[in-house]
Amino acid sequence: MTFTAARLLPAAILTLASFVACDDEIRLPQNTPPVVTDDSGPDDSDPPATGYCALTELIASQCVFCHNPGAGPAGGLDLETDPIAALVGVPSALYAGRTLVVAGDASASFLMVKLRGEQTGAEGDPMPPQGANDTSVTDKIAAWIDAGALKDCEGGGVTDYHPTGYDKPKVHGREAKLHEQTCTDCHGADLTGSSVAPSCDTCHEDGWRENCTFCHGGIDNTTGAPPEDIDDNSDEATLAFRAHSRHVETNTHTAFDCTSCHVKPSDVLSVGHLFDATPAVAEVSFLEGLSSKGSYAGNGSCSNLYCHGNGQGNNGSVTHSAAPLACDDCHPGPTSGRDAWDTMSGAHEDHLREGIGCQNCHNDTTTTGSSITTPAKHVNGVKDFAPSSDTTLTRSSSGTCSGTCHGQPHSYERWD
Numbered sequence: 128m129t130f131t132a133a134r135l136l137p138a139a140i141l142t143l144a145s146f147v148a149c150d151d152e153i154r155l156p157q158n159t160p161p162v163v164t165d166d167s168g169p170d171d172s173d174p175p176a177t178g179y180c181a182l183t184e185l186i187a188s189q190c191v192f193c194h195n196p197g198a199g200p201a202g203g204l205d206l207e208t209d210p211i212a213a214l215v216g217v218p219s220a221l222y223a224g225r226t227l228v229v230a231g232d233a234s235a236s237f238l239m240v241k242l243r244g245e246q247t248g249a250e251g252d253p254m255p256p257q258g259a260n261d262t263s264v265t266d267k268i269a270a271w272i273d274a275g276a277l278k279d280c281e282g283g284g285v286t287d288y289h290p291t292g293y294d295k296p297k298v299h300g301r302e303a304k305l306h307e308q309t310c311t312d313c314h315g316a317d318l319t320g321s322s323v324a325p326s327c328d329t330c331h332e333d334g335w336r337e338n339c340t341f342c343h344g345g346i347d348n349t350t351g352a353p354p355e356d357i358d359d360n361s362d363e364a365t366l367a368f369r370a371h372s373r374h375v376e377t378n379t380h381t382a383f384d385c386t387s388c389h390v391k392p393s394d395v396l397s398v399g400h401l402f403d404a405t406p407a408v409a410e411v412s413f414l415e416g417l418s419s420k421g422s423y424a425g426n427g428s429c430s431n432l433y434c435h436g437n438g439q440g441n442n443g444s445v446t447h448s449a450a451p452l453a454c455d456d457c458h459p460g461p462t463s464g465r466d467a468w469d470t471m472s473g474a475h476e477d478h479l480r481e482g483i484g485c486q487n488c489h490n491d492t493t494t495t496g497s498s499i500t501t502p503a504k505h506v507n508g509v510k511d512f513a514p515s516s517d518t519t520l521t522r523s524s525s526g527t528c529s530g531t532c533h534g535q536p537h538s539y540e541r542w543d
């Protein structure tokens with residue numbers, strides 16, 4: 128986790144307004160930092176050091192003499208090198224059950240006990256040992272802890288990291304999807320919150336992490352496939368991939384799963400999904416699909432595809448701006464003519480020129496020759512041969528045909 132002053136936005140006074148702005152069904156955060164009112168916060172006449180800077184100023188003037196990297200005992204506590212690392216969430220080295228600073232809770236922080244001289248007889252001296260601190264100083268340190276103990280000197284120790292209105296889905300949701308910041312840095316590697324920032328689950332409904340339409344899709348169908356790109360765009364003409372619905376819904380083929388073209392995540396935190404090395408980029412991977420040799424050129428253009436080929440290999444290309452495809456866009460159809468039929472395997476041309484239709488030999492796939500009867504049989508990776516019921520043709524395991532078709536006897540006829 129890295130915090131730098133430069134990354135922190137100018138802070139405003141923390142109010143509950145942003146949490147309360149949630150819709151009714153959204154739960155309020157459980158560990159909301161307390162509202163800091165005018166009388167508990169610093170006013171304009173206070174010295175300038177506030178928040179984290181109030182702490183570092185105190186340390187520099189009263190503590191580093193004993194609590195530095197080289198000074199030995201003093202509780203083994205080095206307050207000079209990195210006060211946050213030394214204090215926040217760190218158990219006392221000397222007194223069981225004490226935590227030096229509990230982010231968000233000054234009253235549970237042993238540092239405050241020591242600074243206010245409220246330790247028990249068995250818990251050593253007040254800090255600094257020569258005498259307790261003025262409450263104008265200790266109150267600022269307490270306010271800094273209550274606000275989350277961040278490395279932030281602005282706002283009088285009260286930190287409101289995000290700008291006003293950030294709780295709106297179109298603001299923080301969009302920023303999360305486009306990775307304008309890495310949310311996991313502060314909200315925890317699993318987004319369940321950290322000592323400094325709330326869990327994303329405090330507002331979102333249960334199951335949001337596995338809900339594929341929470342972030343994308345949901346317009347044409349509930350698969351999660353866009354329309355609705357990760358930048359919230361759902362304008363057909365500018366979608367990253369305009370043909371999602373044609374693929375993920377039953378068409379002249381069965382509904383293809385996302386795995387045909389992507390590694391399919393199972394939830395928000397799946398490896399390679401949002402929080403990967405290429406933020407805001409939807410990786411296309413054909414490896415698990417029928418077109419495993421396919422390649423993606425960007426802009427919705429694909430080549431070396433089996434699915435858009437003529438059924439004889441990985442020879443298809445297509446772009447998502449193409450109109451819905453006709454039967455003869457991938458392989459020749461019933462009216463394509465002899466030259467085209469010649470490009471098909473074996474004895475296609477010999478039969479088609481005699482007026483024998485596709486449905487006579489591929490009857491499971493099409494009973495008309497111009498429409499698909501059983502989508503599951505089409506573009507399924509199998510050349511489905513199924514003679515129509517008005518023939519007695521059978522095909523041997525080596526591919527030869529025997530029987531009678533339209534009065535034409537076949538005896539171990541080879542196809543190629």
Ligand code: HEC
Binds near residue numbers: 194204221227250256
């Ligand atoms: C004169 C040396 C000295 C100074 C100055 C001093 N300390 Fe300490 N501090 C110690 C010693 C010795 C201990 C261990 C014994 C004790 O708890 O009293 C200690 C313990 C602590 C502990 C408890 C550590 C633990 O692991 O439980 C905290 C917290 C602490 N000091 C904070 C501070 C802060 C903050 C300041 C400045 C405001 C400060 N000290 C100034 C000597 C000092």
Ligand code: HEC
Binds near residue numbers: 146304
């Ligand atoms: C203050 C409450 C609140 C917190 C905290 C919160 N969210 Fe949200 N978020 C919402 C609301 C409200 C929605 C709208 C969806 C809903 O009703 O559950 C939403 C929606 C989203 C969306 C979808 C937006 C879209 O239009 O596609 C994303 C992405 C998102 N949040 C990310 C996050 C992440 C990541 C975190 C934690 C770092 C987080 N949110 C924490 C309130 C919150």
Ligand code: HEC
Binds near residue numbers: 313
């Ligand atoms: C540098 C640390 C940091 C990062 C990075 C960060 N957050 Fe936060 N976030 C906080 C802190 C601290 C709070 C609590 C104080 C506040 O509300 O600003 C918070 C609160 C929130 C809230 C509730 C805010 C409100 O106004 O009610 C939402 C929603 C949220 N974060 C979403 C996100 C999302 C989404 C991301 C990633 C795009 C993100 N945060 C990245 C520190 C961070």
Ligand code: HEC
Binds near residue numbers: 352371374410
């Ligand atoms: C036929 C192939 C194919 C199938 C099937 C497919 N996708 Fe895609 N998807 C793509 C292509 C191509 C892109 C565009 C990649 C790019 O250029 O950024 C894309 C992009 C996306 C994007 C990012 C859009 C954006 O904003 O940039 C999401 C999200 C997505 N797909 C989700 C899904 C989901 C969920 C499924 C399954 C329900 C699915 N896809 C099925 C090919 C496919």
Ligand code: HEC
Binds near residue numbers: 390
């Ligand atoms: C919190 C928002 C969110 C949720 C919930 C979500 N996604 Fe995504 N998804 C994204 C973002 C953002 C991308 C763009 C990829 C990136 O940022 O690296 C993406 C990309 C994808 C892609 C393209 C391949 C990739 O990983 O880049 C697929 C497929 C996908 N999501 C499917 C799903 C499925 C299936 C679910 C439900 C199990 C789901 N998503 C839930 C935000 C989300």
Ligand code: HEC
Binds near residue numbers: 455458485508
């Ligand atoms: C997107 C490209 C594409 C389009 C468009 C297409 N096909 Fe196909 N077709 C194929 C592929 C690839 C095969 C190879 C076999 C397989 O995988 O099912 C095939 C195979 C066939 C077969 C052989 C039997 C079988 O199922 O293997 C028939 C018959 C057929 N298609 C008819 C049609 C008809 C009729 C249409 C128009 C409604 C059509 N095709 C549109 C790609 C396409």
Ligand code: HEC
Binds near residue numbers: 437460478512
């Ligand atoms: C006389 C029977 C017959 C007719 C008529 C026929 N096919 Fe075929 N088709 C076959 C056989 C046999 C195969 C090869 C099956 C194998 O390799 O196992 C095949 C294979 C295919 C393939 C896979 C690619 C290839 O060239 O082998 C496609 C695509 C196809 N047919 C489409 C059609 C279409 C479209 C029609 C109608 C215009 C049609 N077929 C008419 C018998 C026929």
